[in-house]
Amino acid sequence: MLLALILIPLLTAAVVPLAPKRSVGQVALLGTLVALALAAYLTLGRDWSGPDAGRDLAVSAPWMPELGLVFKLGTDGLSMSLVALTALLGPICVACSFTAVTQRVRTYYGWLLVLQAAMTGVFLARDMILFYVFFEFTLVPMFVLISLYGSTNRKAAAVKFFLYTFTGSVIALAGIVYAAWFNANRVDAADPVAKALVAASPDLVLGRWTFDLASLQAAASRFMSAETQWWVFLALLCGFAVKVPLVPVHTWLPLAHTEAPTAGSVVLAGVLLKLGTYGLLKIAIGLCPAGAMAWAPTIGLLCLLGIVGAGLICWVQTDVKKLVAYSSVAHLGFCVLGLFAFNDAGVQGSVLYMINHGLSTGALFLCIGMIYERYHTRSMREIGGLAARMPIWATFMVFFTMASVGLPGLNGFVSEFLCLLGAFQAGDVWRSHPLTVGGTGGNLGPYVAAIAGTGMIIAAMYLLYMLGHVVFGPLREPHHDEHHSASGGAHDAEPRLPADLTAREIGVLAPLAVLCLVLGVYPKPLMRMVDPGVKEVIAAVEGARTQRPATRPVAEGDAGAAPALATQEAAR
C-alpha cells in the first residue's frame, strides 16, 4: 500500500515519455488521481487516532546489510496527513499546467511525477538513509523544473536552490551518520536500559550498525549526552533549516519561488518546505530532544526574525509572487515557533500549519500563476483592479488571502492561533506561577508570543495591501495587443485564455477552497489524526527534560578507545 503511493507516480513518470504529446497531461493527471484516490482511501478509511494506527501498513525489506540499511516504510497519522497533502497537490499541479506549459511537456510531467514520488517517500521513510535518499532526490526534479520552465532568471535560481539545500543536507548526513555510529559503538545492548527498551518494542536494534529511525532515536535520546546532542542537532538543523527556511539561510527561497513555474511554486510552498519542518519534527527532535531544548531559544529568535523581518520585506515588494514567497518565510516562522514550544497546542498547531500553509499558499501561487498566464507580468505596478475584469478569480484570491492572513473561520487562523498559544504557554514564567493554568514551561514564553503576534498584524498589512492593489482599485492592465503577445514567440502556440477563469481553473482551486473552509471550521478530525505523532514528540522532549541521560554505557570490546573518546566528548 505505502509502496504503491510511491510507485504509482513513479510508474506514471515512466509511462509519460511514451505517451503521445497531446495526451501527456491526461496520462499524468490520471496517475496522480489514482495516487490521490489511494491516499484518500488510506487517510479517510481508518482511524488514525490510536498510538499504533498504521503499524499494519509498514513495509520492511533487507536492503544493504553491510551498511545496516533496511528498506523500511511506515506511517502514522502525522505522516499520512502530509502524504495526503502531497497527493492532493499532485493532480492540482498537473491540471494547472495544461495551458501554462506547452514545450517539452513530457519532460515536465515526468519530472513533476518523480518529484511527487520522492516527496511521498520522504514522509513514509522509516530508515534514516532512505529518508535522506528521498530528501536529496527531491532536488533533482525541482532543479530541472525551475531551470527549464521558470521565468527569466531561472538558471541562477535553480543553482542557488540546489546548492543551498545540498550543502545543508550533506552536513545533516554527517549528523545522521554520527547518530548511527553512536548507536553502534557507544550503546551496549546488554545495558538494562537498552534491554528494557528492546523489551518494550522488539523491533529496535541497539548496539549494532543500523539506520533504523526508531532505533537511532531510542539510542540517541536515551544515551547521548546533552552536549553531544547539541552538536548532532546543530548538524541536522543545518539540513532542515535551509529547507524550512529559517532566517539566515532563507535567501534561496524568494528567488526559487519567483522563478519557478506555477506548479513548481505550488509544490515548493506546499510540500518541499514541509520536508524541513517534518524533518525537524520527526527526525531531529526525536533524535536529540535535549539538543532541541537547548536550541529552542535560538530557533525561537530566528523565527521571530523571520516573522517580523520577512513580513516587513513583503510589504515593500512590487512583484506579487515574490511577496507571497517572502510571506512563506514569515509563515513558516510561526510553524517552527509552535514546534519549538514543545507543548500540545504548539506542536499541534505547527502540524496543522504545515497542512494549512500548503493549502492556502499553494492556492495563492495558483491564482498568481493564472494572472501570469493572462498578462505575462506579476508586477503590482502593471496590474490592478482585476476584480472588475475577473470576478471569479477575485473571489478566490480574496478567499485564499484571508485564509493566509488568518481570518477566523478559515484554516490559517486555527493553526496560527495554536502556534501562538503554544509559544505563549511555553515559558517558565507560567510553570512557577500559582495563578496560571495551562503553562507548560519551556524556553519561549509570552514575550516571544507577543512579538510573533505582531507578525499577524504585519501579515494582514502586506496581504491586504496586495489585495487592494491587485484586486481592487482602478483597473490597470498591461498594454498588450496582438503584436505584443506574438513577440513572445513561444506564446504563439498558446490557446487564448478567456478573461476570467475557465472551468478547469475553477476545478483546480475549488477543492483547495473547500478544504480551507472545512479545516477552518472543524479541524477536529485532522487534529485527532496527527495527535499520536504530536504526543510522541512531546513525550520525547518531556523525557529529556525529566531524566538526565547520564548513563553512557561503554562496550566491553573497546575499553581502550572509549576513555579517550569520552574525554574528547567531555572537552567539547
Added chain:
Amino acid sequence: MIEKIGALWPEIILFAAACIVMVVGLSPTAAVRRLCAPLAGAALIVAGIVAWFTTPAAHGPLPMLPLFGKTLVAGVGVLLALLLAGTPDREYESAIARGATGYDPIRANRAEFWAFFLFSLTGAMLCAGADDLIWLFLALELTSLPTYIMVAVSTGRNRSMEAAVKYFFLGALGAAVFLYGFTLLYGGTGTTRLFAPAGEPSIASILAAQAAGPGINAVAMTGLVLSFLGVCFKIAAVPMHFYTPDVYQGASSAVAGFLAFVPKAAGFFTILILAGAAGWWGSSPVDAGGSLPQPLHQIVLIVAILTMSVGNALAVVQSSAKRMLAYSSIAHSGYMLVGVVAGPGPANAPYTSNGVAAVLFYLLSYGVMNLGAFAVLASLERRRADGSADEADDVNDLKGLCATRPLLGWTLVLSVVGLLGLPPLLGFWAKLPLFTSAISSNEIGLVIVLGLNSAVAAYYYLRLASVALLESPELTNDTVRSSPFPARAVAGLASAVGIVLLAAWPLNQWAMQGGRYQRVEPLKAAEGTPPARVDAGAPAAR
C-alpha cells in the same frame, strides 16, 4: 620464489599478451593489426578471471588487497580498452573508418600503444600484490612509464607531446621522491621486505616493534612520509597535482580517462600497502583501531583536506570539460584519502567502520563513473573550420546532448550526478562508507570538510549536467558530431548501467573482503633493532 610466481598468473598473462600484441601489430594488413585491441581486451578478461581464482591471500596486513586490486584493474581495464578504441592516431583511424582513405601500413601506428596499455595495467596489478619495496617501486614505474608514451602518441598534435614531456618530468620527480622515501625506509628498518610470515623480519613487523617500543625510528618515518608524498603524484594529490589538468587536456579524452584511473588505482594500492606496513596503530599499540602513526597521520590528513578543497575550488572556474574533470579527479583523490586516514578500524570491524574497504569501494565506483564521463567526451568530436576533427572539450560542446544524442547525454548526466554523490546513484553509496568510517575513527572535522567539498563539487557537476540535459542544442552547432568509434559509446553505456545497478548490487561485500585488515605482530625487540639487521637482513631478503 615459486609460490610467488604462482600468485602472479594474471600479470604473466597480461605480459605475454602485451608481447603478442607487439608482434601482431607489425603485420602489414590492417585487419590483423586491428586485432590488437580485441586481443588486449580478451587478455584482460582472462587475467581477471584468473586473478579471481588463483590469487591466494597474502600474509600482509591487508591479505585480500591483491585479489581485489587485480580483479578491479582487469575489470575496469576491459572498459578502458573499449574506451581507447581508435587511439592512437585518431584522425587517421577515423578517416579509414569513414572510408575516406585507404590503409597504409607505413603511416599507421604499430601496436605499441596497446602493448603499453597492457604493460601499464600489469604494473597496476603488481602494485596491488607487492610485498617488497623493490617490487613496489618497479611495479609503480611499470604502471607509469607506458603512460608517458600513451599520452605522447594519443593525438597527433604538439600539445600531446608537450603534455607527455610535462608528465614525464614531473613523474620522474615523483618517482625520485618516493624512491628516496623507500631508501630511507630501508635505512630505518634494515630490510626491503614489506611483509613476511610471522616471526620473520619485515618492514611492517619492525615498524610495529618500534611503535610498541621507543616509537618509530625518525629515519623510517621520514621514509614513510616521503614515499607517501611521492606517490601523491600518482594519485594527483595536492602538492604533486600540478600536472593533472594540462596533461589531461593535452592527451586525448580516452587516454585522460585511462590516466584518471590506472595510475590512481596503483597509487592507492601503494598508499594502502605503505599505510598497512606503518600500521593503523594510533598513538600507542593499545589503541585498537587507531590512526596512522604520527606525523604520518597528520600529513595524510592535511593532504586529504588540501586535495579535495583545491581540486574542487579550481574545478569550479574551468570552462574546459576535460580540465574540469581533471580537477574533479584531484578532488576525488582527496575523498579517498579520508578513508586512508580513517583506517580499517578495530579487528573484524563492520563495513561501516572500515576505511580501507571504503577506499576500495570508492576506487571502484570512481573508476566506473569517471569512465562514463570521459567516454562521452571521447565519443564526440568537433569539426574545425579547416575540416580536421578535434575532440570535444569545451563545456559548450555538450549543449543539448540529451536532446541530440540521448544515450551519450544521459550517460554524461548519470556519470556527473553520480560523481556528485547524489543519492540513489553509485557515488552516494561510495561516499557513505567514507562518512561512516571517518566518523568511526572520530575524524568529525574531516567529515564536515568532505561534506562541504561535495557541496562545492555540486556546482560544477551541475553545470555539466545541466548543459547536457537542460540547454537546447545550438542550431548552428552542427560542428559537434559523434566520433566513428561505437566501442567508446559502449564503454560509456556500460558505465552508465553500472552507475545505476552497482548501487543496488552489493559489490560492497567484495570491497569489505578486500579491506579486511589484520594486525602485524611486532618483531621481537632484539631482532627489531635496525643496526643489527642492516648488514645481515638486507641481502637475505634479496
